[in-house]
Amino acid sequence: MKFIFERxxxxxxxGAIRKNKIRxxxxxxxxxxxxxxxxxxxGMAKGLDNSFRSQFNDFATNTMFLWGQQTSIPNKGFKRGRxxxxxxxxxxxxxxxxxxxxxxxxxxxxxxxxxxxxxFVKGSKSGAFKIFGDYPTIDKVSKKKIFDGGRFINExxxxxxxxVCVIGEDIYKQFYDKDEEAVGGYVxxxxxxxxxxxxxxxxxxGFEGDDSIFLPFTTFQTIFNQGKNISxxxxxxxxxxxxxxxxxxxxxxxxxMHNVHPDDTQAFGSFNLGEEVAKVNGxxxxxxxxxxxxxxxxxIAGVIAIGNVLxxxxxxxxxxxxxxxxxxxxxxxxxxxxxxxxxLLTFVAGLLGFIFGTLLLWGISTIVGDNNDIPILNPTVDxxxxxxxxxxxxxxxxxxxxxxxxxxxxxxPIEALREE
Amino acid sequence: xxxIKDLHKSYKMGSNSLHVLKGINFSVKEGxxxxxxxxSGSGKSTLLNILGMLDEADSGTYFLDNVPIKGLNETKxxxxxxxxxxxxxxxxNLINYKTALENVALxxxxxxxxxxxxxxxxxxxxxxxxxxxxxxxxxxxLSGGQKQRVAIARALAADPKVLLADEPTGALDSKTSYxxxxxxxTINDEGKTILVVxxxxxxxxxCKRIVHLKDGVIVEDKPVKQIRASQYV
Numbered sequence: 084m085k086f087i088f089e090r091x092x093x094x095x096x097x098g099a100i101r102k103n104k105i106r107x108x109x110x111x112x113x114x115x116x117x118x119x120x121x122x123x124x125x126g127m128a129k130g131l132d133n134s135f136r137s138q139f140n141d142f143a144t145n146t147m148f149l150w151g152q153q154t155s156i157p158n159k160g161f162k163r164g165r166x167x168x169x170x171x172x173x174x175x176x177x178x179x180x181x182x183x184x185x186x187x188x189x190x191x192x193x194x195x196x197x198x199x200x201x202x203f204v205k206g207s208k209s210g211a212f213k214i215f216g217d218y219p220t221i222d223k224v225s226k227k228k229i230f231d232g233g234r235f236i237n238e239x240x241x242x243x244x245x246x247v248c249v250i251g252e253d254i255y256k257q258f259y260d261k262d263e264e265a266v267g268g269y270v271x272x273x274x275x276x277x278x279x280x281x282x283x284x285x286x287x288x289g290f291e292g293d294d295s296i297f298l299p300f301t302t303f304q305t306i307f308n309q310g311k312n313i314s315x316x317x318x319x320x321x322x323x324x325x326x327x328x329x330x331x332x333x334x335x336x337x338x339x340m341h342n343v344h345p346d347d348t349q350a351f352g353s354f355n356l357g358e359e360v361a362k363v364n365g366x367x368x369x370x371x372x373x374x375x376x377x378x379x380x381x382x383i384a385g386v387i388a389i390g391n392v393l394x395x396x397x398x399x400x401x402x403x404x405x406x407x408x409x410x411x412x413x414x415x416x417x418x419x420x421x422x423x424x425x426x427l428l429t430f431v432a433g434l435l436g437f438i439f440g441t442l443l444l445w446g447i448s449t450i451v452g453d454n455n456d457i458p459i460l461n462p463t464v465d466x467x468x469x470x471x472x473x474x475x476x477x478x479x480x481x482x483x484x485x486x487x488x489x490x491x492x493x494x495x496p497i498e499a500l501r502e503e
Numbered sequence: 504x505x506x507i508k509d510l511h512k513s514y515k516m517g518s519n520s521l522h523v524l525k526g527i528n529f530s531v532k533e534g535x536x537x538x539x540x541x542x543s544g545s546g547k548s549t550l551l552n553i554l555g556m557l558d559e560a561d562s563g564t565y566f567l568d569n570v571p572i573k574g575l576n577e578t579k580x581x582x583x584x585x586x587x588x589x590x591x592x593x594x595x596n597l598i599n600y601k602t603a604l605e606n607v608a609l610x611x612x613x614x615x616x617x618x619x620x621x622x623x624x625x626x627x628x629x630x631x632x633x634x635x636x637x638x639x640x641x642x643x644x645l646s647g648g649q650k651q652r653v654a655i656a657r658a659l660a661a662d663p664k665v666l667l668a669d670e671p672t673g674a675l676d677s678k679t680s681y682x683x684x685x686x687x688x689t690i691n692d693e694g695k696t697i698l699v700v701x702x703x704x705x706x707x708x709x710c711k712r713i714v715h716l717k718d719g720v721i722v723e724d725k726p727v728k729q730i731r732a733s734q735y736v
Contacts, residue, residue, distance in 0.1 A: 091612060091618065098605075099600070101600075402596065403598050406596045407598075407609070410585065410609050410610045411614065414577045415578065416613070492577075497558050
């Protein structure tokens with residue numbers, strides 16, 4: 084193997100490659116194209132993946148929603164069909180009893196599920212919107228992006244039942260002139276004056292949309308006379324816990340507290356994002372798999388092209404190889420040279436394909452940028468995957484190079500030199 | 504230098520077998536210049552191929568510089584060819600993408616000589632055949648005679664024991680043929696053993712000994728009075 088590191092070997096190969104320009108170019112194009120496609124596909128898949136993930140990003144993925152429904156099994160003297168109303172006491176109990184919980188945020192809403200929306204008045208304009216009563220904790224579960232200058236509800240707001248509100252971008256657009264400052268101004272909600280403390284950006288997930296109003300939970304409680312009742316709660320499990328298991332634990336805890344039969348599946352409704360994320364993940368993995376299959380198939384096609392071209396050149400170079408053998412080239416040297424040619428070509432071509440592919444991805448990334456309409460975000464390639472691809476292509480190049488190399492060696496010098 | 508005893512060789516042609524060499528006995532001493540003559544089909548090329556270790560005999564013995572040449576694998580044969588033999592072909596067989604100098608240096612490359620030594624030696628031999636100023640030219644830029652001279656320089660570069668020339672003047676006009684023979688004679692004068700396969704009597708007469716082959720046997724083996732090629736140049 085010593086000859087691999089000798090300058091002379093490479094000089095011989097360089098000479099052979101340089102003097103066979105056309106076949107070199109054809110060969111290189113084949114593999115460059117293969118690797119280029121591979122990198123491109125992989126990058127686009129990654130971009131799509133990133134994009135999907137970013138949609139979930141403002142939402143902790145191990146999150147569940149929980150609300151009360153009606154019992155379906157009579158239990159301990161209670162009839163079936165009993166309405167379950169979740170309260171702040173349930174929230175406190177769950178927080179202390181279930182260890183898996185990272186955050187728990189009770190929420191109230193009006194304007195959803197048959198409840199009347201709130202009346203929003205600013206100046207002479209008015210409109211009806213959904214109104215949420217929230218704790219600051221909700222921001223940890225589902226991040227609200229607030230425009231510069233504003234803020235979300237904080238603990239002080241809760242404590243002092245401040246009459247402050249955060250409004251959606253759509254409301255801002257409907258009620259305010261362009262460049263008019265909303266934060267600090269006053270609006271009327273159901274006849275009560277509120278100070279606007281922030282305008283939130285539209286979110287991709289959740290049902291708040293961009294035309295809701297957020298009030299401090301305690302303020303909401305008082306204004307709408309809710310007592311301890313809550314509409315539903317949002318719970319995030321600790322990072323290392325499976326939300327599906329946590330959901331089961333929480334539900335059975337609640338059933339015990341509310342005298343609900345353990346087998347009653349109707350008493351409490353819930354929904355968790357974990358399953359949805361798993362579906363998307365499944366889709367994305369499927370796509371990645373297809374990408375890999377297509378990419379690898381293209382790579383193999385490229386490498387076979389190299390083998391093919393080399394095989395043809397070996398035939399063309401029969402006489403040259405014969406002369407070399409007559410001058411004292413051993414079969415190993417001839418084989419080594421042809422194989423190194425194959426390896427070098429595949430490697431250089433692969434590297435070129437990688438560079439072109441990366442450049443294209445970079446270009447796409449620059450053009451698309453943060454545009455949300457195109458579901459491609461930051462399309463990059465995993466260096467490990469590309470390194471693996473390069474390595475396997477060189478390996479394939481070696482294997483495929485064996486065929487022409489063996490062919491070259493099998494030519495007996497006497498046949499190669501026979502006068503035609 | 505060369506000792507051949509009872510050499511037989513036959514080729515299979517379908518179901519028939521063609522007996523080409525039918526018991527050749529032949530020896531060449533160091534410093535000889537031998538012409539092997541014969542019409543086509545006489546077996547002269549086959550004999551040369553066997554001498555050149557490009558082909559192997561069916562039976563008989565072959566000693567080259569007291570080394571038995573028998574049952575060599577390709578690697579060994581390549582090493583022996585490189586060490587013992589220099590080849591000159593009718594169609595020159597230069598590598599077309601290498602310059603004259605690189606072509607001459609090729610056997611030295613396979614001898615694992617370092618670059619500097621290769622370049623120096625190759626240049627020496629190129630000067631010897633009078634082509635020093637053509638060193639950087641590709642074969643396509645050389646005339647037939649020049650190509651053959653480069654080929655001779657290449658054959659000599661590895662300093663072989665024996666030079667085997669297969670119809671070295673076959674593709675050349677008579678004037679260039681004599682130039683090439685002049686070079687071959689000069690090399691022989693310096694003590695190199697040379698075998699020339701030819702069917703041209705005037706070329707054969709420029710050797711010191713003529714071996715006539717006919718139908719696979721030697722029919723005549725006689726020393727001749729050498730005609731110097733230089734007088735025609």
